[in-house]
Amino acid sequence: MRNDLLLKACRREPVPRTPVWFMRQAGRYLPEYRAVRDTVDFLTLCKTPDLAAQVTIQPVDIVGVDAAIIFSDILVVPEAMGMQLVVEEEKGSPTFSSPLRQAPEIGALRIPDPHKELAYVLNAIKAAKEGLWNRVPLIGFSGAPWTLAAYMVEGRGSRDFRHVKQLVYEEPGLAHALLEKLAQSVTMYCRAQVDAGADVIQVFDTWGGLLPKNAFHEFSLRYIQQIVGELKKTGVPVIVFCKDSGHSLTEIAETGADVVGLDWTVDIGEARRMIGDRAALQGNLDPAMLFARPEVIQRGVADILSRFGPGTGHVFNLGHGVLPDTPVEHAKAFVQAVKDLSAKYHQRSFCPEVV
Amino acid sequence: MRNDLLLKACRREPVPRTPVWFMRQAGRYLPEYRAVRDTVDFLTLCKTPDLAAQVTIQPVDIVGVDAAIIFSDILVVPEAMGMQLVVEEEKGSPTFSSPLRQAPEIGALRIPDPHKELAYVLNAIKAAKEGLWNRVPLIGFSGAPWTLAAYMVEGRGSRDFRHVKQLVYEEPGLAHALLEKLAQSVTMYCRAQVDAGADVIQVFDTWGGLLPKNAFHEFSLRYIQQIVGELKKTGVPVIVFCKDSGHSLTEIAETGADVVGLDWTVDIGEARRMIGDRAALQGNLDPAMLFARPEVIQRGVADILSRFGPGTGHVFNLGHGVLPDTPVEHAKAFVQAVKDLSAKYHQRSFCPEVV
Numbered sequence: 132m133r134n135d136l137l138l139k140a141c142r143r144e145p146v147p148r149t150p151v152w153f154m155r156q157a158g159r160y161l162p163e164y165r166a167v168r169d170t171v172d173f174l175t176l177c178k179t180p181d182l183a184a185q186v187t188i189q190p191v192d193i194v195g196v197d198a199a200i201i202f203s204d205i206l207v208v209p210e211a212m213g214m215q216l217v218v219e220e221e222k223g224s225p226t227f228s229s230p231l232r233q234a235p236e237i238g239a240l241r242i243p244d245p246h247k248e249l250a251y252v253l254n255a256i257k258a259a260k261e262g263l264w265n266r267v268p269l270i271g272f273s274g275a276p277w278t279l280a281a282y283m284v285e286g287r288g289s290r291d292f293r294h295v296k297q298l299v300y301e302e303p304g305l306a307h308a309l310l311e312k313l314a315q316s317v318t319m320y321c322r323a324q325v326d327a328g329a330d331v332i333q334v335f336d337t338w339g340g341l342l343p344k345n346a347f348h349e350f351s352l353r354y355i356q357q358i359v360g361e362l363k364k365t366g367v368p369v370i371v372f373c374k375d376s377g378h379s380l381t382e383i384a385e386t387g388a389d390v391v392g393l394d395w396t397v398d399i400g401e402a403r404r405m406i407g408d409r410a411a412l413q414g415n416l417d418p419a420m421l422f423a424r425p426e427v428i429q430r431g432v433a434d435i436l437s438r439f440g441p442g443t444g445h446v447f448n449l450g451h452g453v454l455p456d457t458p459v460e461h462a463k464a465f466v467q468a469v470k471d472l473s474a475k476y477h478q479r480s481f482c483p484e485v486v
Numbered sequence: 487m488r489n490d491l492l493l494k495a496c497r498r499e500p501v502p503r504t505p506v507w508f509m510r511q512a513g514r515y516l517p518e519y520r521a522v523r524d525t526v527d528f529l530t531l532c533k534t535p536d537l538a539a540q541v542t543i544q545p546v547d548i549v550g551v552d553a554a555i556i557f558s559d560i561l562v563v564p565e566a567m568g569m570q571l572v573v574e575e576e577k578g579s580p581t582f583s584s585p586l587r588q589a590p591e592i593g594a595l596r597i598p599d600p601h602k603e604l605a606y607v608l609n610a611i612k613a614a615k616e617g618l619w620n621r622v623p624l625i626g627f628s629g630a631p632w633t634l635a636a637y638m639v640e641g642r643g644s645r646d647f648r649h650v651k652q653l654v655y656e657e658p659g660l661a662h663a664l665l666e667k668l669a670q671s672v673t674m675y676c677r678a679q680v681d682a683g684a685d686v687i688q689v690f691d692t693w694g695g696l697l698p699k700n701a702f703h704e705f706s707l708r709y710i711q712q713i714v715g716e717l718k719k720t721g722v723p724v725i726v727f728c729k730d731s732g733h734s735l736t737e738i739a740e741t742g743a744d745v746v747g748l749d750w751t752v753d754i755g756e757a758r759r760m761i762g763d764r765a766a767l768q769g770n771l772d773p774a775m776l777f778a779r780p781e782v783i784q785r786g787v788a789d790i791l792s793r794f795g796p797g798t799g800h801v802f803n804l805g806h807g808v809l810p811d812t813p814v815e816h817a818k819a820f821v822q823a824v825k826d827l828s829a830k831y832h833q834r835s836f837c838p839e840v841v
Binding site for chain 2: 301397417
């Protein structure tokens with residue numbers, strides 16, 4: 132691997148500067164992505180390995196990030212389990228036409244063989260690895276069981292997630308049956324991504340933070356821990372990103388994750404003091420800051436670097452996905468700022484007092 | 487005051503049981519409220535003191551809560567400052583037709599005289615106090631400056647709050663000028679509510695948690711502290727509720743608030759250990775739990791009571807506003823559960839090990 136900064140930072144090995152990539156870096160803010168999307172719908176893009184690989188690689192060439200992340204959607208797993216995914220083109224994100232509500236529907240879900248039902252993702256990973264020529268690592272990913280369950284039960288994103296919460300509160304046993312199936316499916320899916328060439332795996336839990344803390348531990352983190360435990364056997368670093376879960380950073384690190392992802396509300400310096408050497412940290416610039424002038428973005432990057440402080444174990448990222456209207460020049464300024472400003476934090480002679 | 491449980495719990499004085507009320511308790515889940523709303527639009531209801539007082543009192547009679555909260559909307563303050571509020575009946579909540587974006591617009595905002603531009607709220611408070619006959623305390627309220635600024639700059643609720651964040655990140659001086667005007671307006675407005683008869687004031691910061699922690703302190707909490715400092719002079723208890731701000735509970739208590747409101751994601755037992763005797767706590771059942779069966783609601787209430795533990799200093803509430811489709815019988819079951827299950831935590835002989 133010519134640029135292995137991400138792999139080293141995930142393992143808290145010394146690096147000459149902090150690596151940077153960002154969530155949804157292959158996406159609508161890039162004109163080159165939109166040009167591809169004008170020719171095919173979202174799901175067709177996910178399911179056409181050559182096209183998915185093409186948009187996966189775009190931000191490496193255009194924005195200069197230190198890693199690629201395979202272009203896909205977390206909802207391909209529930210689809211492979213037997214649910215029907217619908218794309219309403221004007222609304223953007225896919226939804227489920229028949230949300231899960233009853234025990235028989237949950238019982239009917241199958242645990243997919245990723246080499247069959249999700250072969251297109253594995254083929255996209257192989258194609259992306261070829262196209263990348265080992266320039267930078269390729270990240271594979273999956274939604275966490277709780278986040279997938281939330282979409283499957285609600286049918287779509289929701290304000291209050293009342294249906295999936297009703298399942299959890301009224302029928303915890305049934306909720307656990309669903310989550311167990313999801314954990315098995317996600318584990319097999321991620322292992323297959325590693326076998327296909329993924330160098331790192333990120334597990335996304337977008338909605339765990341919408342549960343009370345103890346329910347987050349019982350219905351989300353428990354299954355993430357199970358998945359991380361299995362994935363560790365593959366030897367690739369695992370990043371766990373739980374949004375709105377600043378109350379449980381220590382517990383997230385205790386899943387065994389190599390890297391704990393932070394949303395932008397968390398103080399990364401405090402997080403480092405809490406987590407210590409149990410895990411590296413990823414994050415955490417406010418994605419909305421990329422609407423500000425480049426000088427402001429640079430100050431934001433400098434602030435996070437100084438909060439994290441000297442030494443390795445930091446993967447720079449946004450605190451959530453890049454917003455669709457973000458100017459490309461601002462995304463480039465963000466990446467360049469990390470490259471320019473981070474090197475001094477990795478010098479042996481670094482002394483924070485005199486910076 | 488015949489039922490002064492709320493006032494005593496806010497001051498951490500002994501009570502025979504935990505008082506309970508809930509945010510948006512005068513609202514759409516009540517058929518009696520909907521019957522009034524069928525005759526007038528939302529803003530007319532806010533601005534007609536007799537009707538506002540009538541719906542304010544409804545949940546005291548129907549659901550049995552230990553406090554009333556004046557029926558109003560946080561956006562009446564920006565309107566009184568000179569912005570035009572529009573109600574799109576199908577969308578529910580009011581919006582601003584011309585969001586604030588430029589310095590001259592911010593400069594043109596006036597600091598309203600609550601006895602003039604907001605007299606209808608003060609008259610509603612007087613009418614509600616009369617109608618309540620000192621059965622339970624009446625809570626007055628205001629949005630926090632940051633939350634009001636977010637609505638004023640975005641024009642409405644938002645997913646990413648990019649415009650108000652751009653203001654904060656690119657033009658912090660201008661943001662502070664706006665927030666300072668809002669803090670003065672909110673202070674005068676809350677003082678006038680106390681003069682009109684409000685027994686407690688709650689400051690709501692719905693959107694502070696969408697900022698990075700340090701920006702939350704600089705752009706939200708600083709102004710809440712200023713308001714609390716002024717309101718303490720009136721002698722009425724002040725409740726500060728900041729949603730999604732579990733990272734800053736200690737700092738919220740340090741504003742001088744008598745009561746710190748907790749959303750449902752926080753463990754109220756941990757919060758009590760962190761805050762100690764600096765403030766009472768309010769909260770924090772997940773509003774979505776009111777869709778579950780009454781036995782489940784009772785278990786949820788019991789869990790929170792046991793996490794808080796024995797002694798005073800707890801005002802039971804939901805972790806955010808009651809959801810519009812909540813069954814009234816479930817809201818009643820929630821209130822009754824607090825009344826039935828909390829008394830033992832206030833007995834002198836209480837011993838948590840044997841409960």
